[in-house]
Amino acid sequence: MPPAGEETGGMRPENLVWVFGTARTGSSWLSAIMGEIGGYSRWHEPLVGHLFGNLYYERAGHRSEDEHFILGARYREIWLGTVRRFVLDSATARFPEVAAKDGRYLIIKEPQGSMGAPLLMEALPESRMILLVRDPRDVVASNLDAHKKGTWTADLMRKGGKEKPPSLAESRPDAFVKGQARRYVRDVGNAKKAYEGHRGHKVLLRYEDLRADTLETMKRIYSALEMPVEEAELARSVEKNSWEKIPVEQKGDGKFHRKAKPGGWREDLTPEQAEIVEGVAGSLLRELYPVRSNA
Amino acid sequence: MPVFRYPTVSGVARRVRAVLGLEGDVTRGALSEPTRTNAGGPSAVGVAPENMIWIFGTGRTGSTWLAAMMEEPDGHDVWFEPRVGTVFDPQRFQRHGGKHFILASQYKDVWLRSIRNFILDGANARFPELDGGYLAVKEPGGSVGAGLIMEALPESGMVLLIRDPRDVVASWLDATRKGGWQTRRRGEGGRRAESLAETKPNAFVRRHANAYLQHVGSARRAYEAHEGRKVVVRYEDLRADTLGTMKRMYGELNVPLEVAQLAKAVEKHSWENIPEEEKGQGKFYRKATPEAWREDLTRRQVKTVERITAPLLEEFYPTVPAEQQG
Numbered sequence: 311m312p313p314a315g316e317e318t319g320g321m322r323p324e325n326l327v328w329v330f331g332t333a334r335t336g337s338s339w340l341s342a343i344m345g346e347i348g349g350y351s352r353w354h355e356p357l358v359g360h361l362f363g364n365l366y367y368e369r370a371g372h373r374s375e376d377e378h379f380i381l382g383a384r385y386r387e388i389w390l391g392t393v394r395r396f397v398l399d400s401a402t403a404r405f406p407e408v409a410a411k412d413g414r415y416l417i418i419k420e421p422q423g424s425m426g427a428p429l430l431m432e433a434l435p436e437s438r439m440i441l442l443v444r445d446p447r448d449v450v451a452s453n454l455d456a457h458k459k460g461t462w463t464a465d466l467m468r469k470g471g472k473e474k475p476p477s478l479a480e481s482r483p484d485a486f487v488k489g490q491a492r493r494y495v496r497d498v499g500n501a502k503k504a505y506e507g508h509r510g511h512k513v514l515l516r517y518e519d520l521r522a523d524t525l526e527t528m529k530r531i532y533s534a535l536e537m538p539v540e541e542a543e544l545a546r547s548v549e550k551n552s553w554e555k556i557p558v559e560q561k562g563d564g565k566f567h568r569k570a571k572p573g574g575w576r577e578d579l580t581p582e583q584a585e586i587v588e589g590v591a592g593s594l595l596r597e598l599y600p601v602r603s604n605a
Numbered sequence: 606m607p608v609f610r611y612p613t614v615s616g617v618a619r620r621v622r623a624v625l626g627l628e629g630d631v632t633r634g635a636l637s638e639p640t641r642t643n644a645g646g647p648s649a650v651g652v653a654p655e656n657m658i659w660i661f662g663t664g665r666t667g668s669t670w671l672a673a674m675m676e677e678p679d680g681h682d683v684w685f686e687p688r689v690g691t692v693f694d695p696q697r698f699q700r701h702g703g704k705h706f707i708l709a710s711q712y713k714d715v716w717l718r719s720i721r722n723f724i725l726d727g728a729n730a731r732f733p734e735l736d737g738g739y740l741a742v743k744e745p746g747g748s749v750g751a752g753l754i755m756e757a758l759p760e761s762g763m764v765l766l767i768r769d770p771r772d773v774v775a776s777w778l779d780a781t782r783k784g785g786w787q788t789r790r791r792g793e794g795g796r797r798a799e800s801l802a803e804t805k806p807n808a809f810v811r812r813h814a815n816a817y818l819q820h821v822g823s824a825r826r827a828y829e830a831h832e833g834r835k836v837v838v839r840y841e842d843l844r845a846d847t848l849g850t851m852k853r854m855y856g857e858l859n860v861p862l863e864v865a866q867l868a869k870a871v872e873k874h875s876w877e878n879i880p881e882e883e884k885g886q887g888k889f890y891r892k893a894t895p896e897a898w899r900e901d902l903t904r905r906q907v908k909t910v911e912r913i914t915a916p917l918l919e920e921f922y923p924t925v926p927a928e929q930q931g
Binding site: 353354355356357358361362364365369370373377378379380385388389391392393395396399400403404 | 718
């Protein structure tokens with residue numbers, strides 16, 4: 311593929327840093343820390359991975375060998391090239407300050423587009439990638455809380471002019487848990503697949519490590535991705551975005567900032583629900599948390 | 606009119622036969638490697654956007670039949686269900702309206718150009734020798750994205766292909782029952798659908814009536830907004846007078862075509878020319894009889910379809926609905 315800066319007159323793909331995983335893994339926190347450092351900007355959930363990944367992996371996955379299918383295998387190089395231009399043109403239009411200067415980076419927080427991560431990383435092999443993971447039981451517990459009545463997700467919908475419909479989280483919580491565990495497997499599974507296939511700069515990051523020692527973990531990220539950062543500035547951003555700095559009234563059950571407590575699932579899920587998650591996401595759990603899964 | 610023939614990706618009729626297990630393979634064998642073209646630029650090589658004709662509506666409206674006829678004339682070809690419309694289904698992202706969303710309205714000019722490139726790159730790669738010819742894009746299953754596609758390609762022509770929703774639902778019901786062509790085709794997934802068609806036929810009818818409303822409704826809105834060449838084709842008119850309807854369609858689309866070529870295409874793909882053993886209940890070619898829903902659906906099912914699809918039914922089939930008849 312030609313150098314994107316030349317082909318688009320703008321954004322360079324190596325200056326894109328993708329954050330994949332799934333929702334409720336701390337991606338807002340991570341991208342806030344990174345996005346506030348000088349020279350870095352943040353693209354908050356473009357969902358471009360969902361745009362293409364949904365058709366490719368879910369709705370028409372069975373048609374990959376069909377040469378008429380727009381995302382068919384025979385024309386893969388061509389449509390990946392178009393996806394590449396799609397992303398770079400959109401990034402250039404939104405973040406001209408990143409495109410205009412060398413040495414600037416764009417953090418793309420895309421946990422909910424992780425389904426399409428393998429396609430995006432194949433289309434943009436020069437880009438950098440963070441695979442952000444969290445114990446699936448904590449992820450599911452967080453989602454279970456978020457989708458109950460009167461929580462922050464309802465507020466979000468109300469801001470968009472809609473009322474949140476009744477959720478399975480209230481009426482059939484075990485079914486909700488199973489659905490969320492499947493979503494975890496889909497998102498994190500595809501993000502991991504992209505991570506394994508990506509030959510460029512990349513780093514695997516656990517939410518639990520970020521909570522345990524934020525600054526050190528952040529330093530490891532920049533080092534692995536070979537991106538410049540001043541330690542003092544990084545420390546300031548870590549401090550500014552720390553859990554302790556969030557006002558108490560903005561934290562707790564039903565809020566976006568809930569408890570930030572690894573292992574909190576033990577208090578939040580019933581034993582049966584924990585078993586459901588372990589049954590559905592067991593393979594990823596064992597792989598990503600080889601010790602903790604036995605705890 | 607171009608008089609050459611070029612290698613097609615694969616013929617519509619042949620594809621249908623392959624899908625139904627009546628023929629082995631749907632690929633076209635030895636071909637040149639896909640070519641990357643500059644789709645965003647002026648229509649230099651391959652497919653010109655003004656020569657694309659999009660067929661939107663929903664499944665079981667006769668789009669395969671229409672596409673097969675449209676593929677026949679020299680210099681015409683068919684892109685068979687690319688499903689590009691499914692990628693750009695705005696309803697899928699209704700709650701993501703912010704400026705960061707990839708399809709945010711503030712950046713519409715940027716991403717509409719990307720959609721245009723996405724489609725034209727795909728078309729040119731598949732039909733590199735269609736220089737100056739016409740490409741019909743059979744896309745009923747991608748009708749949810751019809752609005753954005755036609756906005757990205759305002760020079761293209763559009764066919765809104767519709768059929769009485771009661772017949773469409775009756776056709777799906779037959780296709781997904783035990784032994785139906787769709788059930789056989791889908792294997793494991795089909796068996797699940799079959800079970801709904803068999804065990805909860807009323808729920809199945811409700812679901813497909815809603816799908817009709819969503820797909821045809823989206824296509825209808827795209828048709829309304831499209832300022833280029835366009836035409837509404839009713840399946841029932843196509844059945845009643847195929848040649849006359851085809852002539853009207855091409856006339857509205859301003860596509861020059863020799864009547865003799867058209868007549869030949871119509872004749873070749875007529876109902877009468879389909880082998881008897883490929884027609885009938887549970888088969889892809891079922892009845893082709895408008896208003897057969899009167900025999901196929903229960904009164905309750907008819908009422909369900911009429912209630913859900915009322916806006917479209919009233920517009921395109923303005924007769925007294927069954928529920929108001931005696």
